[in-house]
Amino acid sequence: xxxxxxxxxxxxxxxxxxxxxxxxxxxxxxxxxxxxxxxxxxxxxxxxxxxxxxxxxxxxxxxxxxxxxxxxxxxxxxxxxxxxxxxxxxxxxxxxxxxxxxxxxxxxxxxxxxxxxxxxxxxxxxxxxxxxxxxxxxxxxxxxxxxxxxxxx
Amino acid sequence: xxxxxxxxxxxxxxxxxxxxxxxxxxxxxxxxxxxxxxxxxxxxxxxxxxxxxxxxxxxxxxxxxxxxxxxxxxxxxxxxxxxxxxxxxxxxxxxxxxxxxxxxxxxxxxxxxxxxxxxxxxxxxxxxxxxxxxxxxxxxxxxxxxxxxxxxxxxxxxxxxxxxxxxxxxxxxxxxxxxxxxxxxxxxxxxxxxxxxxxxxxxxxxxxxxxxxxxxxxxxxxxxxxxxxxxxxxxxxxxx
Ligand code: HEM
Ligand code: HEM
Numbered sequence: 241x242x243x244x245x246x247x248x249x250x251x252x253x254x255x256x257x258x259x260x261x262x263x264x265x266x267x268x269x270x271x272x273x274x275x276x277x278x279x280x281x282x283x284x285x286x287x288x289x290x291x292x293x294x295x296x297x298x299x300x301x302x303x304x305x306x307x308x309x310x311x312x313x314x315x316x317x318x319x320x321x322x323x324x325x326x327x328x329x330x331x332x333x334x335x336x337x338x339x340x341x342x343x344x345x346x347x348x349x350x351x352x353x354x355x356x357x358x359x360x361x362x363x364x365x366x367x368x369x370x371x372x373x374x375x376x377x378x379x380x381x382x383x384x385x386x387x388x389x390x391x392x393x
Numbered sequence: 394x395x396x397x398x399x400x401x402x403x404x405x406x407x408x409x410x411x412x413x414x415x416x417x418x419x420x421x422x423x424x425x426x427x428x429x430x431x432x433x434x435x436x437x438x439x440x441x442x443x444x445x446x447x448x449x450x451x452x453x454x455x456x457x458x459x460x461x462x463x464x465x466x467x468x469x470x471x472x473x474x475x476x477x478x479x480x481x482x483x484x485x486x487x488x489x490x491x492x493x494x495x496x497x498x499x500x501x502x503x504x505x506x507x508x509x510x511x512x513x514x515x516x517x518x519x520x521x522x523x524x525x526x527x528x529x530x531x532x533x534x535x536x537x538x539x540x541x542x543x544x545x546x547x548x549x550x551x552x553x554x555x556x557x558x559x560x561x562x563x564x565x566x567x568x569x570x571x572x573x574x575x576x577x578x579x580x581x582x583x584x585x586x587x588x589x590x591x592x593x594x595x596x597x598x599x600x601x602x603x604x605x606x607x608x609x610x611x612x613x614x615x616x617x618x619x620x621x622x623x624x625x626x627x628x629x630x631x632x633x
Contacts, residue, residue: 278511279626285513286627289431294628302631330525372428380427382512393532 263320267328270318273310280306281379284363288372297366304356304363304371307378311356316349333391341388348388352381394576398586400481401570402455404595408447409567415440416498416545420538430514434505438517438606441502446602447495453594455587457482465489481572481584490548497541504534506609517610 280303287295324336338345355378362374401409415436422433451460463480465488472478473485483491507522508531509515519527555561566572570587578584604612 274511281513283627283629289428289513291627296628298631299629303629376428379430379513380425383426383510386511392535393528 263323263326264328266318266320266323267326267332267334269328270315271328271330271332273313273315273318277307277310277382280304280310281375281382284371284375288368288375292368295368300371301360301363301366304360308356308360311353333393335389335391338389344388345385348381348385351384352378355381395573396576396579397571397573398481398579398584399570400457400566400572400587402458402587402590403570404446404450404598405454405458406567406570408443408450412440412443412498415443416541426510426512430510430512434514434516437502437505438610440498441506441609442602442606444495444498444502445605446598449598449601450594453591453598455590456585457587459589460492463488463491465492479578479581479584481574481578487551490544490551494541494544494548497537497544500537501534501541504530504537508534517614520614 283303284300287300319334319338321339323332324334324338326332355374359371359374359378362370365371419433419436419440422429422436450458456462463483463485465485469478469485470489478484506516506518507527509519509524509527510531511528515527522530552563555563574584
């Protein structure tokens, strides 16, 4: 009986570990998440700022939803202890100070969340000027966190 | 007895004060980021235009704008440190600072053109290099800025030093183009006022400067079609 419990505990522990993933996996997923967000940021930039004549309401709304989905996906789970060292798709650029600056990071991450969800709302209206303004705020929130948490090459 | 002589020509003074306005503007727009990063790029390209203009004006401008007039050779520097240098334009030490500032500014602009911010902006030439190199150049763009900032502080401190300790006002001549010197010195050969200003040289420098700005912002991109990956895939359809 005791053996069974021990085995169950062991299995549970190992699956939990597998869900959290090894360090490299966390790094890889977050690099992918931000790259995917950046692609969608680029779509909006192109259709709203650089070439407004190509503005497509549905495509922009879809891109905004994709950014919001990334923001809402619980990225914090990909910043486990020790993930300031390691190679995902490439060497991580997470600053080691990240783990000492938890409060500032939370503020920066929330700023991004709020801005991204607001952008999704505004994008649904199709008002290009309002989208442009809110889009700028999202860009600022990306930069806010990069300045705080990301190593400059 | 003092006399007033003309040393800095108008194009040189305009270059200087436009640079004084543009560099802080570039800094502020980069630091704030967000939508202003586009303006950072535009201001940066304008600074490129200023630099290209200055380089050509350094050959075809009037006396004290010319690089050869004030090039800090070893013998000029030696004479300066022994207190034997005479002249009215840049002294050899100041000349070193001019060349250093121009070189660092060129590096600043040169790296920025190929850099990207990983968010919503990429320099107009970033499509000519691969992403890791563009990222690396962003890093250098940051490092070079620290160097530039240090040189600018030195530049301003030197001007304050001349003002307060040596009692030379360097700012007024850069504004008016005119410098007051002792009459005794004015008759000496080393106190030559600026001459050799030619409209054709000015027009040529301006044209080359405009070509450079157009070249990086449109011309080269037009020839090579590098594009930004996000622009090529910007029209993704919702769905698949
Ligand atoms: C829409 C907004 C954002 C965009 C467009 C964006 C874009 C990017 C891109 C393209 C990368 C490089 C990925 C790679 O190296 O392959 C990246 C990395 C990174 N971003 Fe962002 N980002 C955004 C928001 C944020 C936020 C809010 C945070 C704060 C938590 C953040 C923190 C980081 C960190 C720490 C890295 C380095 C990841 C690593 O190398 O391990 N980013 N971002
Ligand atoms: C003398 C002219 C320039 C100065 C003084 C300057 C200064 C700066 C500074 C200080 C930053 C860093 C901002 C930060 O810490 O977040 C920066 C970033 C940047 N600059 Fe420039 N820059 C100049 C010219 C250019 C040019 C010509 C371009 C391209 C057309 C350019 C493109 C960029 C880009 C893409 C970034 C973003 C990099 C990042 O996210 O860290 N810059 N610039």
